Each structure stands twice: as structure tokens, then as C-alpha cells.
Amino acid sequence: MAIQGIIFDMDGTLIDSKLDFNQMRADMNLAADAPILETIEAYTGERRAECERVLRQHEARGVEQATVFPGIPELVTYADSLGLRMAIVTRNLIEFAEPMLEMLPVEFSPIIGREQGPIKPDPWALLHICEIWGTKPAQAVMAGDYKFDLEAGRNAGCPTLWFSQKRNPGHSSWHDLADYTLEDNFAGGKLLDQILADHAD
Ligand SMILES: [Mg+2]
Incomplete structure (x- = not known):
């Protein structure tokens, strides 16, 4: 075929994009081996909003450094x-x-x-x-x-x-x-x- x-x-x-996933987890206070998107998805309210802010900052920086x-x-x-x-x-x-x-x-x-x-x-x-x-x-x-x-x-x-x-x-x-x-x-x-x-x- x-x-x-x-x-x-x-x-x-x-x-x-040089994303530093370990730094991302640290900035979000996630466990060292936590899957980032899936973990954020399970959060609600302010905790989730804060993680999403951190994620966007890292991703925006990634665009600059890519x-x-x-x-x-x-x-x-x-x-x-x-x-x-x-x-x-x-x-x-x-x-x-x-x-x-x-x-x-x-x-x-x-x-x-x-x-x-x-x-x-x-x-x-x-x-x-x-x-x-x-x-x-x-x-x-x-x-x-x-x-x-x-x-x-x-x-x-x-x-x-x-x-x-x-x-x-x-x-x-x-x-x-x-x-x-x-x-x-x-x-x-x-x-x-x-x-x-x-x-x-
Ligand atoms: Mg990939």
C-alpha cells in the first residue's frame, strides 16, 4: 500500500524548542516524573490556572529559542x-x-x-x-x-x-x-x- x-x-x-521539562515541573511544583499536560488536566481552579501560566511562559520562551x-x-x-x-x-x-x-x-x-x-x-x-x-x-x-x-x-x-x-x-x-x-x-x-x-x- x-x-x-x-x-x-x-x-x-x-x-x-529547548523546552526544559524538568524546570517546568519544578516551577509548577509537580513530581519529578509527572506527565505535565495530563497532571494539569486533572487540576481545577487556581492551581490549574497557575500551572497553565507557567506552561505558557515556558512555551513562549521556547518559540524565541527554537x-x-x-x-x-x-x-x-x-x-x-x-x-x-x-x-x-x-x-x-x-x-x-x-x-x-x-x-x-x-x-x-x-x-x-x-x-x-x-x-x-x-x-x-x-x-x-x-x-x-x-x-x-x-x-x-x-x-x-x-x-x-x-x-x-x-x-x-x-x-x-x-x-x-x-x-x-x-x-x-x-x-x-x-x-x-x-x-x-x-x-x-x-x-x-x-x-x-x-x-x-
Ligand atoms: Mg517530541
Whole structure:
């Protein structure tokens, strides 16, 4: 079944927004291993409002500091030249995601942020994109750097591509959720060729 497009996670995959999640948790008085969005979601009233303020401050700073990972402009340009569609599913807010994505030389459509629906690992956004594209999930690669991306991909039925960014020397059980692993972004074109060949009609 021919691959029609790639659904990318943004932070840590295409864009290095340099968000310091440990500092974020400390500023919010959260436990060291607490999942930030899910924990805030469970709060109410002033506690929740305060956490959301801290989160926005960190995310706004992230936009200022953001850089594109080396090799990513080349990779997305190559994908574009192959006629692949590209979309974004981020746990960030659209208003922060859009200016960061403008640093890249291709169009992403649609861009789905956390305010639009259930967040990864829920497959909602991925299935929504496939519906807009008119493709089956098996024809859209889900690419990301973290377990939520791979879990969402698996939950949706998309082939999964893990961008290791050479940042994860140890092996975690969630790495097994990756159908493909990209260690070096500059080798992304070659891996893309392989994924397309594996899924050719
Ligand atoms: Mg990420």
C-alpha cells in the first residue's frame, strides 16, 4: 500500500524548542516524573490556572529559542520532492507551533495542536489527518521522537518512524513500537526511500 504522507511530531523531532521539562515541573511544583499536560488536566481552579501560566511562559520562551535540527530542512525538502503530504501533530499550542514551523522550507497541512482534540497517545489527530487527506492510516507514516508519538501511531494503525536524534543511548521498551528508526537526520532521505519501497503497491 503506497505511502501518501508523513505525520510529524514537532518538538524534539523537527524543531529543538529547548523546552526544559524538568524546570517546568519544578516551577509548577509537580513530581519529578509527572506527565505535565495530563497532571494539569486533572487540576481545577487556581492551581490549574497557575500551572497553565507557567506552561505558557515556558512555551513562549521556547518559540524565541527554537532552532531546526540539522538535516531536517533537507529531509522535508526531499519528502516534498517525492510528492508526500506532510502534517503536524503536536502537544504544543497552535499559536506557538506555527511560528516555529515557518523556519522550515515546506508547508505542513494540517497542523494539529493540543487545543483541537485528544492529545497523543490518543490516535484522534492522526485519524483526523488521514480523513482530511483521504488516505488509510497504513498509508501515513507517524514520525516522532517520543513514546507518545509511537503509541499514537500504533493506536491509529500507521507505520511508525522514531527519530532518535542520537539522544537515547539506552533502550526502553517503547522503542520496540518503532517500525523504523532514524539515527542520523542526514540519512533520512535514504530511509524514506526504503519505507516507500517496503510499502509499494
Ligand atoms: Mg517530541
